[in-house]
Amino acid sequence: MKTYDVTVIGGGPAGLAAAISAEKEGARVLLVEREERLGGVLKQCIHDGFGIIRFGEKLSGCEYATRFIHEVLKTSVEISCLTFVSDIKKTASSFCLTLVKRGGLEDIETKSVVLATGCRERTARQVAIHGTRPAGVFTAGTAQYFLNVMGQMPGKKCVILGSGDIGLIMARRLTLEGAEVLGVYEAKSTPSGLMRNLSQCLYDFNIPLHLSQTVTEVHGDARVTGVTVAEVDENMRPVTGTEKYIDCDTLILSVGLIPENELAEKLGVALDMHTKGAVCDQKYMTLTDGVFSCGNALHVNDLADYVSESGEEAGRNAARYTLRERALIPVTAGKGFLYTVPQRVDTNALGEKTVFFFRAAEEREITCVRLLLDGNEIMKKTYRHLRPPEMERLELDLNGYKYDNGSGLEFVMEELPS
């Protein structure tokens, strides 16, 4: 049975970065990817805006992925595509994985695992869209695959539900390819995507954005013939009497991403219900020793640059992993935060900098974010503007403080009078 120091599951931006950095540390690395080609979802992200932070360039998603793919091909990382992890088990001192591929079944043993399994899209059923089941209802990512990978038009007259980035990007993409995008409907009262995308995907093309409205029903037998939209109340429930019928042949859903953690669950890795990803420390190790998590599997990111950063860290730490005592203290987020990551800090292994990511729960103007250690303020930062769709990154030096057994870090948020 082949053995590895680090097995990275997932060959998208997170996994690629993890494999590269793990190999740099001298580890024997296996990178497993279930698709035919590396790159993950970036293969279909032909739009630009990637790499501004990491490379100082405005690249398309494919180019961004290609950089990492070229780099990993130069290393000694063993790459196995069209390979599916069917089972994963923790043994006494390592992990055993069962891989399924065209060549057969293979069991491998690995000292550490990096879960870079990305996320999936929320479905129509999960947002309670009723009615019939015709062809022509697609999640935005699937529509993107049809158009950008297969070169096929998924629709001619489209309604988009959800103002998340994928929906906005597809609004522009479909319009440029000759489809008619009738409008983007968003159940929340504020848009979900990056401002840059609102501007360049909707406003540029005069595509209307309807806030506090949702799609409640799909109509059509063999193919979509229309949808019913309705206004929603503060609890995002449709308001009876506000229904309107819209003639269309395609409904595109961009209603959220859900981290994929089936393998994490198989291993009994503790998950955070706010992020839907694993609970981890600042080294990206989960509460299960030897299991690391990064990228969108850990929490849904907006920027591929941060995904790569987390992958790079996770891979490096997975390579350096040896079983040792951790002194984990919890990191909690007070009112106003959607979540913060990591959820734990290992005070036995503080590096020069500790990176935190967080999202505000609501749109806010001038806000002060403070970090308290056992009630005492150790960091304070003021933000002009915070939006849930725009994840924030904080780099802090946590050295030099006194950490006890019962210590805890807490992020608090205060909106200041403007």
Next chain:
Amino acid sequence: MNIEPRRKALFDAFGDAVKLEHKNGCLYLSGEVGSWDEAVRAGLLCAESGSKTHVVNDVAVRGFTPPVTKTPAFTDTAVDGKSPDVLVIGAGVVGCAIARELARWKLDVLLVEKEYDVSLHASSRNDGMVHPGIDLRPGLLKKKLNTCGNRMYTKICAELNVPFERCGQYLCFKEKRKLPALYLSRPYWLFTGSGRTKVYTYKSLQRREPHISPDIKCALEFKSAGIVCPYGLTIAFAENAVQNGVTLSLDTAVLGMEVKDGRITAVKTNRGTVHPKIVINAAGVFAGEIASMAGDRFFSIHPRRGTNAILDKKAKRNINTIYSLMGTQSKETHTKGGGVVSTADGNVLVGPDAVETPFKENFETSAESIFGTFERQRQSAPWLTQRDIITYFTGVRAATYEEDFIVEAGRSTKNIIHAAGIQSPGLTAAPAIAVRISKLAVKMLGKTGRVEKNPGFDPVRPPIVRPAALCKEDRAALIAREPDYGEILCRCEEVSRGEIIAAMHRPVPCATVDGIKRRVRPGMGRCQGGFCSPLIIKLISETLNIPEEKVRKGTQGSEPLLGPKGGPDENV
């Protein structure tokens, strides 16, 4: 049959608007009312449970025209001029089971179905329960056929290689004082055909089903209850039938019949006219229409919708078998109150509810029915949460007013046999219905010539191989023989390329996204086809050698893709 009390009840409810006539062994209702519910109520007021004097309900609804039956948009001559011994109308579980049963004889059997695949109506829209028949009154035909059918399931599912689990069903009670009655009831259940039972106190029940509501104080387990995949079984019946010589014609709708001297001489379809010796009516919600075409209308179907929700496989951690709470059954309806079922595929199914409807093919779901169902079932399963829902579906039951099955030869027309009004427990009873119908058919055909047994009949259907369910050695050997089985296309359900290609080569054609989904499951997992549907479309396109934009999701006109993105001529 006492007509006057019925006339009085109708008068009390509707005045002169509804008229009742008792003739030809039927109760004919005519007139006009204001709503569908009132029309159904008129029928229910006159019907006697289990009676062979059926209500034929022609009461019209003011200002409402019932929708026309959907039929395929094309015509051709695929079955034109055929003269089968038996024409079976309807490829639901009953029609397919009948066709398979008939294949045991040397007969030319033609099975027609108006949809693009078998099992698309009630047979794929139910909870897959094989019932012990608890709430069926002894004396009813459906009770008898349920008992027989239930007993046949182990053997039939083994022959057809369809997974079947006799997991048992718990009938739960909130009152501890019911316990002695449960013990006393056991001989009754055994005697009346519901099989062996076991009494559980809260403690012992909790050990078997740790997540059951603490409100449940005792329960009665019915050991004969089981779970099967209803469309998987229907497909298996159909495949075995075709394997044994039955001709299956899909997209074939029966549009009319010629009846001379009490005999059907011709059956018109959109794919030609056939001249069967005998006709078997297994047309589900349309059984009444078929009976009319055949000049043999002596019953009426009043369709009843039900919606089920399917929960993520993770919810399965909370349930091991089937349970429902006594008292969830509404006194107003004749359908069971639904329950919480762990399906054959490992999901949890919640539902169904029951609502009268004139729309036989309306499978729309609604938020209200999901909510209502959940609230009802939460009494025995407090862990139910709508957040676990991955999908939901609606089915329409074919109920007669007498709420019993009709499994008999025609009354006015000599060469038709009806398997009509098959609502719950239709799935359980299907094997027994098939045997009974087949006997009637052979007897009917025997009048004009000898009917011989088919010595080549093979009851075994080759299984659908599921590599992910095999042990490692078998799976490895399979992949070594055929590497396509090692390439996973659907990661939520771990379905390989090999399985999808194999499915497309099975006896019943299924090269649509949904057809493949029903056979080998890609698209049924948590991402609902988000990742795999493009791959499935590509594979169908490759296998059938058709352009990707011609690949269908299901029915005609359901192509997901509209064609390659524009060249310079496109109006960009």
Next chain:
Amino acid sequence: MKKELICITCPNSCRLSAELLDDGTVSVTGNTCKRGETFAENELKHPMRSLTTTVRTTFPKMPVLPVRTKGEIPKEMLRPVMRILSSLVIDREIQSGDVILSDAAGTGCEIIATLDMRP
């Protein structure tokens, strides 16, 4: 006529209100720095955009190839350039970074591939 804009120069995403005046200057409000003013001026006078799209190929394993403009082109040239790219069919193996069109519709801008054809 006043135009509502969202500045995308920095994460502040200031909401700007800009107007092209008769004398050819641009009046801007809502900005918190000079870059916002410059952004609004450019947006009104000569808005520039990058174009990302795909181009058809003759290779069944990769029916479309993702491409982008190397740099930005005038916003009003987006559709004309799309039209030109829609008529291109790639019949040779291209790698990421290769130029597939050196001057798109007279904009002077190169169109480059952004994915390797061979994995």
